[in-house]
Each structure stands twice: as structure tokens, then as C-alpha cells.
Amino acid sequence: MNSEQIKIDVSGAELVEKYFDMVFRLALSQTKNKDYADDIVQDVFFKFLRQEKPFESEEHVKAWLIRVTINCSKSMFTSSWFKKNVPLDEQMDVAFETEEESDVFYATQELPPKYRTVIHLFYYEDMSVERISQCLDMKETTVKSQLHRAREMLREKLKRGYDFV
Amino acid sequence: MFRKHYKQAYDKIEGDKTQIARILAMANIEQPKKKKAFSFRFGTAFAAVLVLCVSVYSLPQLRESTEPIQEKTTQEETIFVPDPSIEFHAQDEIQNPDTVVNENKASKNKAVSAPVEANESFVAKQNDTVQKKSETVVESNVEPVDSADIAQEMPADDAPAVANEMRMLPPPEAMPAALSADEKVVSDQSSGGSGAAPAPVSRMAMPESYPRTFDDGSYATVTIYQQNDAIENAFLNSASENIAGAQTIIYNSEDETTILVKTENSYAEITGVNLTDENITTLVSEIPH
Numbered sequence: 001m002n003s004e005q006i007k008i009d010v011s012g013a014e015l016v017e018k019y020f021d022m023v024f025r026l027a028l029s030q031t032k033n034k035d036y037a038d039d040i041v042q043d044v045f046f047k048f049l050r051q052e053k054p055f056e057s058e059e060h061v062k063a064w065l066i067r068v069t070i071n072c073s074k075s076m077f078t079s080s081w082f083k084k085n086v087p088l089d090e091q092m093d094v095a096f097e098t099e100e101e102s103d104v105f106y107a108t109q110e111l112p113p114k115y116r117t118v119i120h121l122f123y124y125e126d127m128s129v130e131r132i133s134q135c136l137d138m139k140e141t142t143v144k145s146q147l148h149r150a151r152e153m154l155r156e157k158l159k160r161g162y163d164f165v
Numbered sequence: 166m167f168r169k170h171y172k173q174a175y176d177k178i179e180g181d182k183t184q185i186a187r188i189l190a191m192a193n194i195e196q197p198k199k200k201k202a203f204s205f206r207f208g209t210a211f212a213a214v215l216v217l218c219v220s221v222y223s224l225p226q227l228r229e230s231t232e233p234i235q236e237k238t239t240q241e242e243t244i245f246v247p248d249p250s251i252e253f254h255a256q257d258e259i260q261n262p263d264t265v266v267n268e269n270k271a272s273k274n275k276a277v278s279a280p281v282e283a284n285e286s287f288v289a290k291q292n293d294t295v296q297k298k299s300e301t302v303v304e305s306n307v308e309p310v311d312s313a314d315i316a317q318e319m320p321a322d323d324a325p326a327v328a329n330e331m332r333m334l335p336p337p338e339a340m341p342a343a344l345s346a347d348e349k350v351v352s353d354q355s356s357g358g359s360g361a362a363p364a365p366v367s368r369m370a371m372p373e374s375y376p377r378t379f380d381d382g383s384y385a386t387v388t389i390y391q392q393n394d395a396i397e398n399a400f401l402n403s404a405s406e407n408i409a410g411a412q413t414i415i416y417n418s419e420d421e422t423t424i425l426v427k428t429e430n431s432y433a434e435i436t437g438v439n440l441t442d443e444n445i446t447t448l449v450s451e452i453p454h
Contacts (some may be wrong), residue, residue, distance in 0.1 A: 016186040024180040038180050045189055095178050104167060105174035123168045124175055156166070164167050 013064075015045055021061070022125065023069050029120040030073035032109050040072045063135045066125075068135070070117060107157040113149035118143055123164075290386060377437075377451075379444050385437025393432040396425050409450035428454040 022045050027037035047068055055061045096102040110117055121127045121135070129147070135141045151164045374388040390396065405412040405427070416423040422440045426433035426449055433452045437444065 013186055013190070015184060016189065020180065020185065025175050025178070028175070028178060028180075030222075034178065034180065038185070040187060041180060042185055045185065046192070049189070049192075062259050094174075096169070096174060096177060098173075100170045101174040101177070104170040108171065123171045153427075 006024075015048060019062070019065055023065055025124065026066060026069045026120060027073055029108070029116050029124075030070065030113060031076070037074065040069060040076065043072050046067050062132075066121070066135050067137075073113075103158055107154055110157060111150055111153055115146055115153065117153075118146045119150050122147060242422075261444040275363055377448060381439075381441065381444075381445075383437060383441065385435050385440055385444070385448055386453070388434045389452060390432040390434070391430075393434075396427060396432040396434065399425050402425050409446050409447050410454055411452060413445075413449055415445070424449070426452050427453060430454065 006159060020041065023041045024037050027040040027044075028034065029038065031037050041151065044065060055064065094102075094105070096105065113121065117136070118132060120127070121132050127135070129140050129143050130136075133143045136143070154164070185320045234325050254448050348366055370392045372388055374386060376384065376386050378384040400412060405414050407413070410428075412427040414425040415427075421436055422445075424433075424435040424437075424440075424445060426435060431453050433449075435445075437448070440448070
């Protein structure tokens with residue numbers, strides 16, 4: 001093993017404690033369903049514990065988890081089981097404190113999946129365009145263009161003027 | 166603003182962290198070993214290939230296993246079976262002594278006019294004897310007569326021919342055992358004369374019969390038997406004379422001459438026209454002694 005590569009020994013409990021929220025919310029932004037998000041989190045953590053590839057740092061672990069979460073979300077949508085089972089078309093019963101939270105949440109839910117991904121990583125995970133491009137294996141210009149289009153769509157949906165800083 | 170609201174909105178939603186933690190703890194996931202993975206994959210692939218090979222290998226075997234059996238059965242089915250109709254034909258011959266077994270016998274019945282008991286008994290039993298003789302000479306595996314000794318006593322020119330003829334006759338020991346209704350009867354030989362369709366019979370079962378002509382225009386038909394009860398009875402009931410080392414009984418008629426010959430190993434019946442003494446001597450000497 002390379003000296004620069006240090007294997008991150010993370011147990012199941014530590015894994016849940018550290019990365020559950022991140023993985024869950026990312027999966028939620030992809031699936032728009034709480035139960036599906038729980039399943040994806042379970043799959044991601046199982047894969048993490050089974051794989052032997054050593055991680056360079058925690059940032060590497062985080063990037064790996066994000067990538068796998070997005071891939072698992074895509075796999076679920078393309079699975080035959082998902083296609084044969086029509087999910088209940090109901091909004092998640094979430095008690096938002098303000099109307100703005102509700103509007104922003106449901107507005108982003110209506111975005112296309114690839115736009116939801118970049119929006120979530122940029123605004124919730126506070127990741128830079130460069131890191132997003134590395135994590136998603138995309139060009140920075142692509143990430144920027146997707147962010148730009150997503151903001152345009154949100155501006156149309158959200159009646160109030162939001163500054164997308 | 167958007168970032169703030171977005172974070173606040175997603176913070177409100179939480180997943181079942183405890184359940185996930187419990188599931189992970191219960192799973193007791195171990196780091197997969199390369200050896201285990203390799204062995205599992207290799208074993209699975211090997212098992213799949215083995216099953217495929219066995220299935221492919223077994224299919225032709227099944228076919229081959231059936232083919233020989235089928236061949237055997239077909240072979241068994243094609244074994245030649247004696248024609249049962251021959252038996253009936255033979256019985257008809259026995260019941261109807263007037264039916265001539267062969268042309269020579271028919272002509273003989275007409276030609277023989279000597280009021281000798283032996284002659285009449287000979288004629289009456291002629292068909293029966295020939296029939297029995299035919300029945301006994303059906304088996305192709307019957308031991309041929311040793312023609313070596315016969316060839317030594319015969320003239321050099323005729324020895325090979327006679328030896329070949331004698332070779333076709335079964336030994337006397339085989340005669341009683343060969344008497345079976347299931348055997349093919351050489352009445353086929355006679356069936357040629359009577360006009361009936363002959364059944365396939367080995368030539369070796371037939372009494373040897375051959376024509377004989379002489380330069381002076383006389384001719385004769387010689388029929389050699391390995392065993393002939395009628396001829397035997399004739400010799401018992403009549404006086405015989407020795408010609409060329411064989412016992413003979415000569416019956417003369419207006420049209421033809423019949424000569425019964427008895428040697429150590431065979432019997433013969435010679436029927437000829439305008440036979441001189443020299444011819445008779447020659448014919449008798451040609452018979453295997």
C-alpha cells in the first residue's frame with residue numbers, strides 16, 4: 001500500500017454518525033421520497049463497508065459517498081421493480097416553519113435530477129464548482145451551466161426574488 | 166436567502182438513523198477477502214462449465230447407447246427363419262408318394278418294371294428317402310465329408326469333382342439329429358420338377374446329382390446319397406454284384422437302366438440310357454467309395 005494512502009477505518013456506527021445526514025439528504029433530493037432515501041442510504045453504507053479501496057482522506061470518503069449515492073439513485077429509477085411499482089404521488093408531510101422553506105423545497109423538487117444534484121451540492125453541502133466537477137466527474141463549465149439553468153428555473157417558479165448567492 | 170431557506174427546509178427532514186445503524190450492526194459486514202471472492206467466482210464458473218460439458222457429453226451418449234441396441238434388435242430380427250411352409254410341402258410329399266421329388270425319380274418310376282420286391286419297395290420309399298435325405302442336409306454347419314480319402318480312390322480326373330461333391334454331403338452321424346420339421350427341406354429340389362416355388366435351401370443339403378455322358382452317345386444321371394434307406398433295403402433283399410469295388414444292383418428296362426450302388430461311405434443311384442458294361446463300370450468307379 002502507498003504511504004500516501006491511508007486507509008480510513010470507519011466502523012458502521014461511525015459511518016452512520018458522520019455521513020448519514022449527508023447521504024440521506026442527497027438521496028432525498030434525488031428520489032423525492034423519504035423511504036426511498038432510507039433504502040439508498042442503506043445500500044450506500046453497505047457498499048462502503050464492503051469495498052477495499054483505501055481512501056486518501058475524509059474528503060475522498062465524502063466524494064466517494066456522494067458519487068455512490070447519486071449512482072444508486074439512478075439505479076433505483078432504472079430498476080424493473082421501480083418501473084413496475086408506481087409510487088404514491090403524494091408530497092412528503094413536512095412541517096415547515098415558514099412559507100419560504102416550503103416554496104424553496106417544493107420548487108427544487110420540481111427541477112430535473114441533474115439540476116437538483118448541483119443545486120444540493122452547491123447550496124446545501126457548500127461545495128465549490130471545482131469540487132462538484134471533481135465529484136461528479138464533470139467539467140467546471142458544465143457544472144456552472146447547470147447551476148445557471150437551475151437558478152433560472154427556480155426564479156420562474158419562485159415568485160419572490162431570491163438571491164442565489 | 167435561497168441557501169438559508171434551502172438548508173432550513175432540508176434540515177426539517179430526517180431519516181431513520183437508528184434503524185440504519187442497527188441494520189449495519191446486525192449485518193456484521195466483513196471485508197471481503199480476495200481469496201473468497203476468487204474462489205466463489207471461480208467455483209461458480211467452473212460449476213457452470215462442468216454442468217454444460219456433462220449435458221453436452223451425455224446427450225450423444227444417450228443416442229449411441231440406443232443405436233447399438235437398435236442395431237442388435239434389427240440384427241436379431243433379420244435372423245433367417247425357416248419357412249414353415251416347407252414343412253407342409255414336405256408332408257404333402259410324404260403323403261403323396263406319387264408326387265415325384267425330382268425328375269429322375271419320376272422317370273424311374275416309369276422305367277422300373279422289374280417285378281422285384283426290393284424294386285417296388287425302393288420306388289415306394291424313394292420319395293420318402295429323398296425327403297428325409299433333404300431334411301437332414303439343411304444345416305450349413307454340418308461337417309463336410311472328408312473328401313481326401315475319396316479323392317485317393319477315384320480316378321485322377323474325376324477325383325476333384327467327386328471330392329467336391331462329397332464335400333457337400335453331411336456325415337452319417339449328422340443325419341438323425343438333423344431330422345426336424347423346422348429345417349428347410351430340400352424338396353425345393355423337387356419343387357423345381359413339380360412346378361412349386363422352391364424355398365431357399367443350401368445346396369449342401371441336397372443329394373449330389375450330376376449328369377454323365379459318354380462318347381458313344383449314352384448318358385446317365387448319377388445321384389449320390391450319404392444315406393439312403395431304400396437303397397439299403399434293396400441290397401438287403403436282393404443279390405448284388407461287385408463292380409469296381411462297390412456293391413451294385415442293376416435293373417434293366419426297355420428304356421433305361423437303373424443301377425443302385427452301395428459303397429462304404431455312400432449310396433448312389435444311377436439312371437442311364439443305352440449304358441454299356443464299360444459305362445456302368447466307369448460310373449460306379451466314379452462314386453466315392
